[in-house]
Amino acid sequence: MNAITPRNAPENAYNFAYLDEATKRMIRRAILKAIAIPGHQIPFGAREMPLPYGWGTGGIQVTAAILGPRDVLKVIDQGADDTTNAVSIRRFFARVANVQTTTRTGEATIIQTRHRIPERPLTEGQVMVFQVPMPEPLFRLEPRLAETRRLHALGDYSLAQVKLYEDIAKQGESGSSYNHPVMVGGRYLMSPSPIPGFDNPKLHNSPALMLFGAGREKKIYAVPPYTTVESLDFEDHPFRPVRAPQRCSACGSATSYLDEIIADDKGGRIFVCSDTDHCAETQGL
Amino acid sequence: MYVAVKGGDAAISAAHAWLGQRRRGDEALPELSADQIDEQLGLAVDRVMAEGSCHDRGLAALAIKQARGDLIEAAFLLRAYRNTLSRFAACEPIDTGAMRVQRRISATYKDLPGGQVLGPTFDYTHRLLDFALAAEGVPPPEPEEAEAAEGTMPRVTELLAREGLMARDMPGGDEAPPDLTREPLPFPTPRPLRLQSLARGDEGFLLGLGYSTQRGYGNAHPFVAELRMGEVEVFLAPSELGFAISIGDIAVTECQMVNQFAGSAQNPPQFTRGYGLAMGHGERRAMSMALVDRALMSKEMGEEATAPAQDAEFVLLHADNVEATGFVEHLKLPHHVDFQSELEKLRSIRARWQADREAAPVQEAAE
């Protein structure tokens, strides 16, 4: 019966992938509806996880609900596999689900990410899971959830458009450099999570399924494969993805998104790829 | 050539080992046991149970030990553990009227049936550091045994309700109450969910909000009709049994706060109540909760709602310290990708600003 929770995971105090089966079912139901209504935020009964809110509990719950023994998991934070939080989350799943992990984008079936989309084009066999801090794209303009829910129902995004217009009038361009809102399927305004604007175009018509989990705010949403995702902009001020204009000092890439690193206290700076796997691959490592 | 920083794995392991050592402290001193924490830091255990939403003294004490005394961290540990437990059933509502009272006071009547029972309280202690406590092994003096109160202790609010002076709370139907830990909070939020949320809210946040209602942010004129603390029996009625069985006792603190209500077209002027309930001994929590509960009723009462404590979305979405601490503290996670895009954005905006200034120097000089 469904109610029985087998404890057959390697860490046998907990179920496979930590969550109990009833919780997984609840999350899975939310995921299916999220896919059916692209860009719409689905409230879900997010649980406390053994990692703190803000550390990726939404992404972790989504990954735990979809993960199976045949998956290969990649976890990145700021584009890198070796940042402490990425290491910690990868360890968590290796421990509670005994799942195979990788740092190679091409090998992964599930990629959980905080703040980046890999440089290497995604494929149909892959699912991206985004960790989302604030799922509501309008929250800085209208903090009340009851009100933003109404605005989404009406498809009334004039608040966001006015804000963008004011930014452009005042400073010549949009004020948001990351977490720049997108229109999904021409209907819902959506937070792409705090990815740099540079990554926004990668959401558009991607072959991969994109799932978004916000644990503290208790929302799940999705962008199905091959779905239109347009960064909010105006015709005469089209959205412009930005990267530092330098080359990567490690692999020489002039197209990847770069981290700026302070080299000394005399203003010396170097630039390296934020996507560590992409950088290694380019270097032939 | 630049070589990327590596070694996150090793750094995490080393940091955790260091943390373990810090937790233990000087090994020349005896290790603190969870039992000692339960017995001697009992109010910390009570707070962790309340904010951890789990009545288990032993686990709460263990969490405090593991968290090095950080009570929010301990509540988080307890919640994460609680979350993995299967739900077998829901218990019957506890009957605080049948409480085996250890403390019971009313501020609204000098005396009342059942009497005033002071109990183990800090009230009327003089807050002078007791240096005798620094010396160990001195047993505290035995309290004088008082006669146990006879019979039940009727609730003060019930006495008022009989006279029609107090609005009665609507009894719940047969439907199982909603569960905050299973479903996300809806807005507007029904009172059972508001109370659940407040019952495990951060004590400091509740205290500050409750305090604000007394200082004019919200129209409160509160009286403590009653504050009681003691043990209540928990009953469970398994459907296959058809009757309720006792599964044990828990200690709770309950506060009923009386507030005046001006009346409306439908309802006569009368008292209304704010309700607070805390697991264990938590008077500050129960009283603060009762103040905030009443403030949150303002909309339903047709009162003007302008103060922070009357704003359900604001109060309920920011009361949870496990959520709050996570989101505040997550700011220390790396954000350099976002920051990089901010840098590029700022450089671009500054360049445009500079260009605009240089393009229009004449106008500026003319001003």
Place this chain on the structure above:
Amino acid sequence: MKPAFNDPVFGAQETFRALMDAMARPGRLQRCDTLPDLPEALAPAAAAALLALADAETPVWTDATGEAREWIAFHTGAPLVAEAGKAQFLLATGAMPRLSTLDPGTDETPQDSATLILQLEALNEDAGWRLTGPGIEHEHRLAASGLPENFAAQWAANRKGFPCGVDLVLCAGARLAALPRTTLIEEAR
């Protein structure tokens, strides 16, 4: 009583992934053979889909009777409702309930809409309808036999209500495909 998933954890996970892939790529057939031994009236994919998603928290409607109905009630633990409009999940082994009678959700909560699992005679993905919409790069083909004659009109009305609307899981034997409310169906020319 016939059994549920051999392995409750991995059977449910495998079934869900088939459903997720199906919903993400409308019309693409997925294989789902996690329930080899079932009451006669139930087919593997349809029964697995319901078992993977329904539980005590989700009202279920089904036209299945006898052993099949008991199997559903016992293994999902879901409350069975008589009125199709009150169900969150529906499993139709015979005639399809009219889509307009099912819960489409509301503009603010379109996720509360029903999911209808249909047990059909056959599904084929290299002929039939031309499907377009989210999840589909150019077009997917799908042929489903056993649907009511006016299905196209019912579906068009359902799709028009977006963001409200019912989502379908079409099943035949151990194969399933999904039609989320966003999918545009054009009859084969």
